[in-house]
Structure formats: structure tokens, C-alpha cells
Amino acid sequence: MAQVIETPLGMHVVLDLYDCDPKILDDIEKIEEILTKAAEVANATIIDKRFHKFSPQGVSGVVVVSESHIAIHTWPEHGYAAVDVYTCGDHTMPLKASEYIIKELKCKKPSVVKLDRGLLFKE
Amino acid sequence: MAQVIETPLGMHVVLDLYDCDPKILDDIEKIEEILTKAAEVANATIIDKRFHKFSPQGVSGVVVVSESHIAIHTWPEHGYAAVDVYTCGDHTMPLKASEYIIKELKCKKPSVVKLDRGLLFKE
Numbered sequence: 001m002a003q004v005i006e007t008p009l010g011m012h013v014v015l016d017l018y019d020c021d022p023k024i025l026d027d028i029e030k031i032e033e034i035l036t037k038a039a040e041v042a043n044a045t046i047i048d049k050r051f052h053k054f055s056p057q058g059v060s061g062v063v064v065v066s067e068s069h070i071a072i073h074t075w076p077e078h079g080y081a082a083v084d085v086y087t088c089g090d091h092t093m094p095l096k097a098s099e100y101i102i103k104e105l106k107c108k109k110p111s112v113v114k115l116d117r118g119l120l121f122k123e
Numbered sequence: 124m125a126q127v128i129e130t131p132l133g134m135h136v137v138l139d140l141y142d143c144d145p146k147i148l149d150d151i152e153k154i155e156e157i158l159t160k161a162a163e164v165a166n167a168t169i170i171d172k173r174f175h176k177f178s179p180q181g182v183s184g185v186v187v188v189s190e191s192h193i194a195i196h197t198w199p200e201h202g203y204a205a206v207d208v209y210t211c212g213d214h215t216m217p218l219k220a221s222e223y224i225i226k227e228l229k230c231k232k233p234s235v236v237k238l239d240r241g242l243l244f245k246e
Binding site for chain 2: 084
């Protein structure tokens with residue numbers, strides 16, 4: 001009984017970004033600008049976005065796109081950001097958006113892992 | 124030069140949930156109820172939440188918590204849901220919340236992967 005895996009429903013890029021610019025990581029307006037632009041670079045359609053600034057430091061943000069979501073959580077005190085770029089559909093380019101985010105955060109030590117999510121088997 | 128890894132900043136549970144109840148996956152109110160309750164089970168503090176219903180089917184939702192986020196994207200036509208339970212801090216229980224979500228979606232084939240994110244090295 002041979003089974004062929006179809007194209008995954010989604011591609012999820014898990015980014016652990018070390019040695020980023022701490023000033024950028026604590027700038028909620030800049031972070032929102034970067035994630036919004038990243039959604040465009042991914043060729044995704046934004047349907048909602050939410051950003052929060054924490055005290056004394058740190059920013060969290062989620063951009064909900066028709067094709068899933070892009071999320072960020074930052075720890076300026078560690079120069080670290082956790083980013084998820086998760087999109088569905090052949091028209092999206094999550095790795096291109098990931099590259100853009102890495103560049104914009106001035107990250108010197110990125111860890112990039114791509115997960116294929118929603119692997120269905122043909123009957 | 125021995126280095127000791129500290130506790131990770133965050134725990135991210137990646138859930139690929141196959142063979143769920145399609146009716147629940149397409150019910151935006153039920154999905155919101157489950158994710159909201161899951162945040163409580165994780166002992167996380169909700170600061171925002173957004174849910175969207177797609178046409179002809181499917182639901183996306185994000186619960187932003189002080190400790191990161193819980194997100195879901197559903198494909199009722201495949202009985203599949205992609206869920207991320209990502210929390211920070213010793214007080215949170217993302218696996219307990221994951222177990223709750225699996226049960227509530229009546230998932231018969233869960234894939235559960237836990238990622239430790241933000242592993243810092245002591246100098």
C-alpha cells in the first residue's frame with residue numbers, strides 16, 4: 001500500500017534570533033513596521049495585527065494573515081527574539097520573509113528551522 | 124571553556140492535529156472557547172485575542188498572552204488543525220494546555236513536538 005505525501009498545508013519557519021540589535025527589539029513601532037513589511041515580502045494578506053510593549057522591556061506582536069500568522073516576542077536584555085513565520089499556499093514565501101526579518105533586526109546569530117505542517121496522505 | 128545552558132526562555136509546543144471533529148473545527152465560537160480555556164489551563168494571562176472565520180470553511184485564532192501566544196488554524200475539510208502553544212516562564216504549563224486542546228477537538232491522531240526556544244549560554 002504505497003502512499004504519497006501531498007504538499008504540506010503549511011510552511012512554518014521557526015526563527016530563534018540571537019545577537020540582534022537590542023534597541024530595535026524594544027521599539028514597538030519599528031517591530032510593527034518590520035512584521036507588516038515581512039507579511040508583504042511573504043506575499044501574504046494581512047487581516048489583523050496586534051502589538052504590545054512590556055514593562056520594563058520587550059515587545060510581542062502577531063500579524064494574522066489569511067495564510068496563518070507571523071509572530072514575534074523579544075527580549076532586548078538578551079538581544080534575543082523568537083519569531084514564527086507560518087504561511088499556507090504556494091503563493092507565499094515564508095523563507096524570504098524570514099530573511100528580511102533577520103536582516104532588519106540586525107541579527108548576527110540566526111537559527112532557522114522550517115517545519116512542513118499538515119502532511120496529508122493520499123488514500 | 125565549559126558552558127552551561129540555562130533554562131530556555133520559552134517552551135513552544137507544536138501540535139499537528141489530524142482526525143479531529145470537523146464540526147468543532149468549523150465552529151468559531153467553540154474554537155474561541157477552547158483556546159481561551161487552554162490559556163487558563165496553561166496558567167497564562169490573556170492580553171488579547173482575535174478569531175476569524177474563513178469562507179467556505181476554516182477558523183484562525185490567536186490568543187496573545189503575557190507569556191507569548193496560542194494560535195490555531197483549522198482545515199475542517201481535512202479534519203486537521205495546526206496549533207501552537209508557546210509560553211514563557213516557570214509558572215506556565217503548555218503541555219497541559221496542549222492535552223486539553225487535543226481532547227476538546229476530539230483529535231484521534233495528534234503529533235506533539237516540544238521546542239525549547241531561547242537557549243542562552245552562560246558566559
